[in-house]
Amino acid sequence: MQTPIYKTRRPAISILFALALGLWFTACENSETQTVVTFTDLAFEDNFDTDGPVDESSWNYELGNGVNNGLPVGWGNNELQYYTDRPENIKVEGGMLHITALRESFEGAAFTSARITTKGKVEQRYGRIEARMQLPWGQGLWPAFWMLGSNIDEVGWPQCGEIDIMEYRGQDPSTLIGSVHGPGYSAGDAVSKEYVLPQDRFDTGFHIFGIEWGPEYINYYVDDVLYNQITPEDVDGEWVFDQPFYIILNLAVGGNFVGAVGPDTVFPQTLLVDYVRVYNGPN
Numbered sequence: 645m646q647t648p649i650y651k652t653r654r655p656a657i658s659i660l661f662a663l664a665l666g667l668w669f670t671a672c673e674n675s676e677t678q679t680v681v682t683f684t685d686l687a688f689e690d691n692f693d694t695d696g697p698v699d700e701s702s703w704n705y706e707l708g709n710g711v712n713n714g715l716p717v718g719w720g721n722n723e724l725q726y727y728t729d730r731p732e733n734i735k736v737e738g739g740m741l742h743i744t745a746l747r748e749s750f751e752g753a754a755f756t757s758a759r760i761t762t763k764g765k766v767e768q769r770y771g772r773i774e775a776r777m778q779l780p781w782g783q784g785l786w787p788a789f790w791m792l793g794s795n796i797d798e799v800g801w802p803q804c805g806e807i808d809i810m811e812y813r814g815q816d817p818s819t820l821i822g823s824v825h826g827p828g829y830s831a832g833d834a835v836s837k838e839y840v841l842p843q844d845r846f847d848t849g850f851h852i853f854g855i856e857w858g859p860e861y862i863n864y865y866v867d868d869v870l871y872n873q874i875t876p877e878d879v880d881g882e883w884v885f886d887q888p889f890y891i892i893l894n895l896a897v898g899g900n901f902v903g904a905v906g907p908d909t910v911f912p913q914t915l916l917v918d919y920v921r922v923y924n925g926p927n
Contacts, residue, residue, distance in 0.1 A: 683772045683856070683923035691919045692741045698734065702766055705729040706759045706894075709751070723786070724898035724905065726753035734758035741917035743895045745785065755905075759894035767794045767888040771925035773809065774854030774865075775893070780913035781847035783906025785814025786896035787915045789853055791889040802830035805884035807862060810853040813902045814909070817845040820853070822864040824874055828881020835879055837864070837872040850918060858926045859886060893917060 690702055698705075709726050710719035718724070725745060727733075733756050734743050745757040775789050788811045793804030806825035813819070823836035841851070856863040862885060864872040876883040895915045898905055 683925065685924040686921065687768065687771065687924045688766050688922040689919060690741075691739070692736045692917065693739055695737050696735065697729070697731070698736060698741065698760055702762055703760045704763055704765065705734075706761060709753055718899065719896070721896070721899040721901065723896045724753060724784075725755040725757040725896055726751045727759045727894070728756050729758065730756075732756070734760070739918070741893070743787075743893065743915040743917070745780070745895050745897050745911060745913045747911040755897040755911075757895045757897055759892065759896075761792075761890055761892045763792075763794070763890040765890075766922065767890045768922050768924075769886070769888045770858050770927065772854055772856045772923040773891065773921075774852055775809075775920045776850050776852045776918040777810075778848075778850045778916040778918075779812055779814075779817070779846040780895065780915055781814045781817045781845070782909035782913055783815040784898050784902050784904055784909055785913055786899055786902045787812055787814075788892070788894055788896070790892050792892065793884060794888040794890055801825075803827050803884065805887070805889070806830070806834075807855065807857070807885065807889060808834075808836075809855050809864070811901065812846060814847075814913070815902065815906065817847045820846065820866070822855075822872055824862065824879065824885065826879060826881055826884045829879050833880070835874055839864075839866050839869070839871045841866070850916070856925070857885070891920065891922075893920070 690699060706713060707727050707729060709717050711717055732744065732746060743758045745755060747755055750756045777789065779787050789809045791807040791809065796804035802825045808821065808823040811821045811823065818841045819838050821836050821838050823834040825834045829835055852867050854865045860876050862874045863870055
């Protein structure tokens with residue numbers, strides 16, 4: 645069975661793209677019909693309109709070097725930053741969320757940054773989850789927009805599941821990666837696909853990063869481009885993506901995914917987030 649392609653409400657060019665994509669899938673499947681559904685039921689949004697700290701009715705700060713969260717120093721990935729809730733590292737200003745990495749000596753770390761989650765406050769099963777962001781750049785920078793299963797405290801990782809909507813190596817500013825992690829396909833064995841921005845870089849302007857997620861599929865988008873679909877047939881283990889997940893935004897420095905900080909990497913570097921939105925999806 646061909647999994648349906650779900651679309652949010654977009655301008656006319658987006659609708660034409662969705663229709664063309666549907667026709668293409670139909671041709672490939674010969675007689676099967678492709679369903680196009682519009683997401684309009686907004687479940688959550690943060691437009692970061694009020695200057696100051698983040699809205700703590702929606703967001704939690706995760707602080708430290710990982711140890712206080714039950715992980716080894718470096719958040720389990722040999723990262724170099726210490727996460728804080730200081731305005732130097734995270735603030736809402738001018739209609740944007742600013743997550744800023746600094747090179748400074750702080751609590752034994754050589755860098756500081758910030759990480760926030762919606763755990764226990766905004767949790768979603770299925771739907772479209774998207775954020776409009778401009779990414780930083782430089783060797784060793786690792787911004788991410790991702791999700792973890794809300795049952796992580798009970799079952800641990802990777803059994804809880806992880807959906808990486810957007811991961812990015814600052815040294816490769818035209819390429820991002822979307823992935824899923826679960827039991828049997830985690831860390832270096834995650835199911836992933838890269839997307840290369842045509843003739844542009846993610847640090848020079850804003851782009852919309854999102855997934856459209858339903859029973860037995862996760863579709864990955866950059867702006868209006870569908871670049872990957874992951875289904876249970878694609879994973880070498882249990883499919884654990886039929887439960888609520890929470891959202892994470894962070895900017896890491898160093899770590900296994902990006903390597904050491906480059907000698908030419910300039911600090912401060914800021915991840916800018918215009919908005920985060922969640923639309924309800926099929927049940």
